[in-house]
Amino acid sequence: MSKITQIEGKAVPVEGNDIDTDRIIPARYLKEITFTNMGKYPFYDERFDAEGRPKGHPFDLPQFAGAHILFVNQNFGCGSSREHAPQALMRFGIRAIVGESFAEIFAGNCTMLGIPTATVSHAEMEKLQALVKAKPETKFTLDLEKKTLLSEGKEHLRFDIHESKRNALVNGTWDSTGILLANAGKTAEVAQKLPYVNGF
Amino acid sequence: MSKGTLYNKVWDAHVVDKLPTGQYQIFIGLHLIHEVTSPQAFDMVAEKGLKVAYPGRTFATVDHIVPTKSQARPFADTEAEQMMGAIERNVRNFGIPFFDFNSGNQGIVHIIGPEMGLTQPGMTIACGDSHTSTHGAFGTLAFGIGTTQVRDVLATQCLGLDALKVRRVNVNGELKPGVTAKDVTLYIIQKLGVKGGIGYAYEYGGSVFDNFTMEERMTVCNMAIEGGARAGYVNPDQTTFDYLKGRKYAPGTSPEAMAKVDEAKWQKAVAYWKSVASGHDAQYDDVVNFNGEDIEPIVTWGITPDQSVGVNDKLPEVGKFSADEVKTVELAYKHMDLKPGSPIKGTPIDVAFIGSCTNGRLSDLREAAKVAKGRKVAKTVRAFVVPGSQQVKAAAEKEGLDKVFTEAGFEWRGAGCSMCLAMNPDKLKGREISASSSNRNFIGRQGSKDGRTILMSPAMVAAAAVEGCVTDVRELMQHH
Numbered sequence: 001m002s003k004i005t006q007i008e009g010k011a012v013p014v015e016g017n018d019i020d021t022d023r024i025i026p027a028r029y030l031k032e033i034t035f036t037n038m039g040k041y042p043f044y045d046e047r048f049d050a051e052g053r054p055k056g057h058p059f060d061l062p063q064f065a066g067a068h069i070l071f072v073n074q075n076f077g078c079g080s081s082r083e084h085a086p087q088a089l090m091r092f093g094i095r096a097i098v099g100e101s102f103a104e105i106f107a108g109n110c111t112m113l114g115i116p117t118a119t120v121s122h123a124e125m126e127k128l129q130a131l132v133k134a135k136p137e138t139k140f141t142l143d144l145e146k147k148t149l150l151s152e153g154k155e156h157l158r159f160d161i162h163e164s165k166r167n168a169l170v171n172g173t174w175d176s177t178g179i180l181l182a183n184a185g186k187t188a189e190v191a192q193k194l195p196y197v198n199g200f
Numbered sequence: 201m202s203k204g205t206l207y208n209k210v211w212d213a214h215v216v217d218k219l220p221t222g223q224y225q226i227f228i229g230l231h232l233i234h235e236v237t238s239p240q241a242f243d244m245v246a247e248k249g250l251k252v253a254y255p256g257r258t259f260a261t262v263d264h265i266v267p268t269k270s271q272a273r274p275f276a277d278t279e280a281e282q283m284m285g286a287i288e289r290n291v292r293n294f295g296i297p298f299f300d301f302n303s304g305n306q307g308i309v310h311i312i313g314p315e316m317g318l319t320q321p322g323m324t325i326a327c328g329d330s331h332t333s334t335h336g337a338f339g340t341l342a343f344g345i346g347t348t349q350v351r352d353v354l355a356t357q358c359l360g361l362d363a364l365k366v367r368r369v370n371v372n373g374e375l376k377p378g379v380t381a382k383d384v385t386l387y388i389i390q391k392l393g394v395k396g397g398i399g400y401a402y403e404y405g406g407s408v409f410d411n412f413t414m415e416e417r418m419t420v421c422n423m424a425i426e427g428g429a430r431a432g433y434v435n436p437d438q439t440t441f442d443y444l445k446g447r448k449y450a451p452g453t454s455p456e457a458m459a460k461v462d463e464a465k466w467q468k469a470v471a472y473w474k475s476v477a478s479g480h481d482a483q484y485d486d487v488v489n490f491n492g493e494d495i496e497p498i499v500t501w502g503i504t505p506d507q508s509v510g511v512n513d514k515l516p517e518v519g520k521f522s523a524d525e526v527k528t529v530e531l532a533y534k535h536m537d538l539k540p541g542s543p544i545k546g547t548p549i550d551v552a553f554i555g556s557c558t559n560g561r562l563s564d565l566r567e568a569a570k571v572a573k574g575r576k577v578a579k580t581v582r583a584f585v586v587p588g589s590q591q592v593k594a595a596a597e598k599e600g601l602d603k604v605f606t607e608a609g610f611e612w613r614g615a616g617c618s619m620c621l622a623m624n625p626d627k628l629k630g631r632e633i634s635a636s637s638s639n640r641n642f643i644g645r646q647g648s649k650d651g652r653t654i655l656m657s658p659a660m661v662a663a664a665a666v667e668g669c670v671t672d673v674r675e676l677m678q679h680h
Contacts, residue, residue, distance in 0.1 A: 027623045031265060186225075
């Protein structure tokens with residue numbers, strides 16, 4: 001599994017608090033039994049009209065094409081636990097998300113896919129979103145080891161990220177099955193001690 | 201840091217190891233799965249050449265995509281049929297117990313866990329569904345997970361988790377007549393906000409919770425996640441034990457005759473369950489206090505569950521919100537086509553939906569039926585009742601609730617998630633506005649990207665159905 005220490009690229013802003021996972025991916029696309037096509041669907045109903053014509057969502061604006069870093073506000077990814085939401089963002093091309101705050105299940109799902117969820121203050125995010133709107137060609141670097149966000153190679157600001165999530169990403173242990181499985185013996189010991197597992 | 205709470209005790213009993221990342225490896229006592237978030241997880245397990253580590257600790261049902269009108273196979277929707285085929289294949293191949301249509305026990309995953317007695321105090325419970333917090337009503341640590349985490353639970357019966365803080369949420373005093381558990385949970389979310397619970401487990405307590413039935417406690421814990429708290433719970437007490445005794449998977453229940461309970465085994469279980477409750481000297485990271493008397497029947501007016509008012513209140517002015525909330529508030533008013541300063545009462549509705557994991561249990565249907573009885577659904581409203589499980593449906597029919605509803609002009613359906621998330625044929629159309637007993641008023645949630653949702657209690661939905669608009673149910677209770 002790869003170590004994720006730096007993510008570079010252009011950024012795209014999606015503004016607003018409490019953007020829920022139903023908005024990130026409408027439930028009708030969850031009927032597919034694989035994640036393969038999810039990259040076609042992020043923010044679908046906000047991006048396209050009834051005839052499938054783009055409505056001018058940032059994900060479809062040419063100046064943000066190819067962006068790898070998503071700038072969002074508070075409580076991004078609230079609501080449903082559907083992993084289809086980060087899957088859709090990842091398969092669209094998003095490699096990192098910087099926001100004011102994240103819903104916990106969503107942030108956990110992102111980590112499992114190797115997507116960092118970095119947090120900055122409200123004032124800092126307002127500046128970042130204004131910067132990327134004014135200069136969409138700006139190249140950002142999210143440095144997980146230094147916890148800094150650089151713009152055009154210069155340190156721009158420091159961000160926060162849950163330490164266990166950062167460790168998992170930089171050490172390449174974000175795909176957790178292996179480390180959990182390595183403790184199978186200890187798992188059996190814990191199960192053995194739980195009264196309900198053994199029928200009281 | 202919290203100490204001596206149920207959260208701490210249950211967490212400590214399930215810690216397998218501290219991982220190099222700083223997370224903890226936690227044993228999951230009960231894993232529930234459904235058709236939507238599990239197929240990719242089974243594929244991942246198979247691709248890695250792994251097995252299901254503890255197949256007896258995972259239980260499956262189908263709820264999200266099932267049609268509620270006719271459940272005959274094959275489903276008309278080919279994608280839904282394919283999804284059904286996938287879970288049927290997976291439970292067979294991996295040896296997992298499955299509550300399907302023929303079992304008599306199919307239903308919404310958070311309704312059947314408790315009613316089968318699978319959900320028991322002191323457990324850790326995970327499910328690929330955010331409303332897993334419902335099971336916290338029994339004094340469990342229960343939370344929603346994503347599909348890759350479902351894979352981890354299948355393959356290892358464990359999850360890597362970060363510790364949570366614990367906020368004690370007290371509601372003391374008494375509720376006024378016509379005020380329900382749904383109003384309590386909407387009130388808590390209104391006061392603490394949809395982001396207030398991030399990083400916390402909510403421990404609900406106080407006399408209002410002491411007096412609640414298990415079904416009422418489930419309604420509140422169900423919506424902990426809407427307040428940002430991944431888990432919410434109530435300490436187990438005699439109400440919890442009385443509810444569980446004799447249920448199919450409860451300790452001591454005889455497989456032959458459910459009424460015959462092995463008392464010695466049952467008493468051992470009760471003693472253990474009492475031992476996991478928060479102690480009197482428990483320490484919390486935060487404590488908040490509310491008065492039951494302050495709570496009115498609540499309805500939402502916006503696009504997040506904290507955008508709500510008492511049914512007799514006027515909608516808030518945009519200027520009352522903090523600057524960083526204004527964008528969301530303006531979007532909410534635009535989407536809902538409602539005006540600040542105007543009353544919510546009297547807002548016409550097109551659809552009335554009673555059901556969901558929040559309010560699809562027998563007591564919810566009883567409360568709604570009391571309002572519907574002897575009345576007629578307004579001509580402008582399409583109204584339907586979706587029992588949360590096959591067992592709820594059978595019990596309601598035994599009491600004649602189906603007749604009360606159909607005589608009033610409600611449709612009576614089969615068990616499923618229905619229009620709570622509209623992954624099935626039950627959907628809003630165009631700009632329709634629903635009075636809904638479900639849990640989310642998000643844009644597009646009920647199947648139309650322009651559709652609108654007003655959340656309220658099941659009795660309030662019944663009142664809105666017969667009046668054709670948002671109504672204070674207490675006015676109907678007086679004139680009955």
